[in-house]
Amino acid sequence: MPTTVKVYQQVLKEMQQIIKEKELEPGDRLPSERYLADKLKIGRSSVREALRAIELLGLIETKQGEGTFLRDYQSYHTVELLAGFVLQDHNTQREIMEAKKMLEKNAIELAIDKMDDAALESIELIINDDNLTHTQLHDEFFAHIFSYGQNFLLYKIWRFMQDFSKSVKNNTYGIDFYNQIAEILKTKKHHQIYTLYSEQ
Amino acid sequence: MPTTVKVYQQVLKEMQQIIKEKELEPGDRLPSERYLADKLKIGRSSVREALRAIELLGLIETKQGEGTFLRDYQSYHTVELLAGFVLQDHNTQREIMEAKKMLEKNAIELAIDKMDDAALESIELIINDDNLTHTQLHDEFFAHIFSYGQNFLLYKIWRFMQDFSKSVKNNTYGIDFYNQIAEILKTKKHHQIYTLYSEQ
């Protein structure tokens, strides 16, 4: 179907080639925009279209005055971006809130076997921190749990939803809710996780 | 860290706004490049950088002479692209696989109370369809379950991960795995969901 391949698409292929040939790794510098335009005999704007596209994906990083660098792909970039658009079509707050809850359960499940006594204590400290607002508590609490879960991708997805929900709705939970989770984490009773949120 | 936000990033935000306000759906036309440039008082090239980026993602479609159109997000576009660039980063892979499993559990949990006998039967049909490869089975199976879960957002996120995993690794499960899930869905024993994948 693509009767005519766009120039920036070719640039992408060319760049893959360059990366492969020169065995470039994350952190390495890519050829400059002007060099690429010159070498491929195309306009710089076309090169930029390609670069901006994969920059948005999180594949490269640009530093003004220095150059363009390959970077470690961070999948959350993509997810964040897509979420931002997909949310528009199916703009159901309900879905976001629901998804957020599911991810919070996931976080607990991932963390439950990775938390030692010190970790559990730090959780308690957050729960009992009187300086935090309800929203801040929720935020800190789960951010902390996610950190033990060791899945940055899930954390970033949750982060997005959490930020979104903050801007839309103020969903607060009583302190019992957090204590209950702390208890589950302590006793490591996985199966109790699914009982959370049930009365929402 | 992003001390200065790039113009094309602003354009993306603006476009999300426009889509939201005008309630645009897949198939609908977006404002033209020249119009956007004029309205936002920026150069057309900056608008194009933004458009080309999300075009690459498969979020929009452009037809020369006609315009730019919103389209249903097809994650395989992204996946294809990433596969070409991402050198099998182990940790990224691990996180995506793990996150995918969690989302599959979520799908089951969301669907469990929404599936009637007919739904359960349709699941059985997929499991016993001999025409499907292992990968296809997994794909269809969970896509189906997600459809009952009624959370399109979670489905889309899973979809991305599933496509990614397909392009990287062939993670297959025995048929028992799916029968086990079908059984859980039938008996509606939520707590058994957490035992899934445990031997992986």
Add this chain to the structure above:
DNA sequence: ATAATTAAGTGGTCTGACCACTTATAATAT
């Protein structure tokens, strides 16, 4: 009324021009 022609609109691409910033080089002061 119908068909052919024209004009207007839209994406695709290139060129050339600045700006802001970083790094390497050259000039200067010590």
Add this chain to the structure above:
DNA sequence: ATATTATAAGTGGTCAGACCACTTAATTAT
């Protein structure tokens, strides 16, 4: 000679304007 400073070169960020190819709407000729 060395250290400091000033300059130049390189790089990404952005814009304006120009064509081209293509589609659609408007106009004109039949």
